[in-house]
Amino acid sequence: MNTRKRGKVFLVGAGPGDSGLITLKGVQCLEKAEVVIYDYLSDPALLEHAPGTAEKIYVGKSASQHTMEQDDINALIVKKARERKIVVRLKGGDPFVFGRGGEECEVLKDAGVLYEVVPGVTAGIAAPAYAGIPVTHRGFASSVAFITGNEDPTKAQTNIRWEHLAKGVDTLVFYMGVGNLPGITAELMKHGRAPETPVAVIRWGTKSTQQTVTGTLDTIVEMVALKGIKPPAITIVGLVVSLRDQLQWFERRPLFGKRIINTRSRAQASALSERLRDLGAVVQELPTIEIDTAASASAMAAPIANIDKYNWIVFTSPNGVEAFFTALLATWGDIRALGNARIASIGPGTSAAINAYRLKVNVTAEEAVAEGLLKSLEAAGPWTGKTVLLPRAEKARDILPETLQRWGAHVTVAAAYRTVRPTFLDPSIKDAIINNNYDLITFSSSSTFDNFVALFTTEEFSRTAPALKAVSIGPITTTTIRHYGIEPLIEASEHTIPGLVTAIEEYFKK
Ligand code: SAH
Numbered sequence: 001m002n003t004r005k006r007g008k009v010f011l012v013g014a015g016p017g018d019s020g021l022i023t024l025k026g027v028q029c030l031e032k033a034e035v036v037i038y039d040y041l042s043d044p045a046l047l048e049h050a051p052g053t054a055e056k057i058y059v060g061k062s063a064s065q066h067t068m069e070q071d072d073i074n075a076l077i078v079k080k081a082r083e084r085k086i087v088v089r090l091k092g093g094d095p096f097v098f099g100r101g102g103e104e105c106e107v108l109k110d111a112g113v114l115y116e117v118v119p120g121v122t123a124g125i126a127a128p129a130y131a132g133i134p135v136t137h138r139g140f141a142s143s144v145a146f147i148t149g150n151e152d153p154t155k156a157q158t159n160i161r162w163e164h165l166a167k168g169v170d171t172l173v174f175y176m177g178v179g180n181l182p183g184i185t186a187e188l189m190k191h192g193r194a195p196e197t198p199v200a201v202i203r204w205g206t207k208s209t210q211q212t213v214t215g216t217l218d219t220i221v222e223m224v225a226l227k228g229i230k231p232p233a234i235t236i237v238g239l240v241v242s243l244r245d246q247l248q249w250f251e252r253r254p255l256f257g258k259r260i261i262n263t264r265s266r267a268q269a270s271a272l273s274e275r276l277r278d279l280g281a282v283v284q285e286l287p288t289i290e291i292d293t294a295a296s297a298s299a300m301a302a303p304i305a306n307i308d309k310y311n312w313i314v315f316t317s318p319n320g321v322e323a324f325f326t327a328l329l330a331t332w333g334d335i336r337a338l339g340n341a342r343i344a345s346i347g348p349g350t351s352a353a354i355n356a357y358r359l360k361v362n363v364t365a366e367e368a369v370a371e372g373l374l375k376s377l378e379a380a381g382p383w384t385g386k387t388v389l390l391p392r393a394e395k396a397r398d399i400l401p402e403t404l405q406r407w408g409a410h411v412t413v414a415a416a417y418r419t420v421r422p423t424f425l426d427p428s429i430k431d432a433i434i435n436n437n438y439d440l441i442t443f444s445s446s447s448t449f450d451n452f453v454a455l456f457t458t459e460e461f462s463r464t465a466p467a468l469k470a471v472s473i474g475p476i477t478t479t480t481i482r483h484y485g486i487e488p489l490i491e492a493s494e495h496t497i498p499g500l501v502t503a504i505e506e507y508f509k510k
Pocket of ligand 1: 016017091092093094095096097098099121122123124127174175176177202203204205206207231232233234
């Protein structure tokens with residue numbers, strides 16, 4: 001007998017779109033996958049649960065565009081399983097709800113391949129939930145049906161028993177029904193459903209681009225045409241739809257649907273992007289800064305070798321913290337090399353980076369700018385004869401070292417890192433900016449703005465500048481933006497990432 005493991009196929013429901021709506025078991029399957037065969041509707045972010053070494057095969061099926069025929073997909077799944085692989089067949093929503101999961105199982109059964117099915121959150125429940133529509137409700141609906149809208153209702157031998165559905169089920173949920181909406185609504189009314197029955201059509205349910213249109217059986221076709229709703233969308237018919245007025249929440253979040261471009265460096269973008277997305281924004285990242293620490297190794301070598309000679313280490317950015325500790329640990333391999341140096345930080349983000357090394361901050365700036373830090377440092381004086389290390393960006397303002405020196409300190413400025421301009425700019429984001437197709441663009445430092453400008457030709461920038469919807473993290477960045485003749489729409493009063501987010505929320509509240 002062959003002792004090697006047998007292959008196995010897990011048919012996993014990926015959920016409707018929001019990448020958090022996959023089950024724990026679905027994630028566990030992905031984590032052990034050797035092959036992932038996935039569809040059009042599942043969010044590509046889900047693939048990150050699978051090991052980097054797993055083979056990922058896109059067989060994307062959408063109504064208009066068949067990348068691979070079902071027979072070929074079936075054959076592929078069987079083939080991979082026979083290679084003794086752990087195969088995850090990832091399907092949008094639930095694999096057994098209009099997902100042809102049943103057919104795939106039949107094929108696997110016939111081929112003698114082991115399989116398991118991991119249910120998913122189906123769009124017919126999730127999209128209404130995110131639109132504030134419970135599919136059942138004690139007062140409004142005791143039954144619900146999932147119906148394919150893919151069948152032309154006017155064809156002679158329809159499988160859908162309209163006469164029973166129209167009056168026999170309280171809530172009707174149609175999948176794939178946008179194209180056939182005129183036929184569906186006509187058929188329901190013809191078979192006795194009241195024309196004033198509420199109807200909602202939800203496109204891209206659970207995603208930050210969710211769109212919901214409501215009306216009644218006799219108006220919804222017009223409303224959908226008016227709003228230009230296209231697939232994929234769920235249509236839900238029944239009294240429960242009226243609850244949306246009261247219960248909707250997803251589309252009411254403060255930044256829902258706002259398109260915000262985040263220009264922070266790739267390494268730092270995610271904290272800001274995450275906060276904005278949690279509030280409902282559609283965030284695109286356009287990193288204008290990359291951090292280069294290679295060039296600064298020599299500048300850091302001497303201070304690191306003599307690190308126990310310093311009374312103070314003053315940090316002015318999370319990047320400086322990372323670069324410093326990476327160099328320190330590379331040389332000493334032991335955090336105690338720091339000795340008794342006291343530590344100062346310019347703000348909460350920098351302090352968090354320091355705390356991550358299990359170190360406390362002795363002095364934090366009152367206000368997160370160099371002047372604010374100086375104020376707090378002054379109170380921690382006297383500075384006469386003190387040795388201070390300032391690991392920071394290659395280019396930075398001189399006010400900190402100059403003032404400390406004036407107070408009598410011996411200051412070593414070490415270029416811990418250098419910010420460089422990325423060479424690649426996603427052309428679709430550039431187009432969106434030039435064509436004013438976004439709501440806000442955030443700048444969290446002067447260099448993000450300088451580098452942003454450099455991504456455009458002079459002609460492009462002169463077209464873009466007058467309408468630029470810039471958000472500035474604070475006065476220094478604002479001065480830089482004004483230098484280009486642009487007035488930022490927003491300046492954060494607290495000069496931190498949370499402060500920036502609060503300022504954006506306030507702006508949209510008005
Ligand atoms: N197995 C999937 C359904 C596949 S059929 C599930 O259980 O959800 C494809 C149809 O599902 C689309 O035409 C659309 O009607 C619906 N659908 C899938 N994802 C959707 C989403 N995020 N928002 C609205 N409808 C969606």
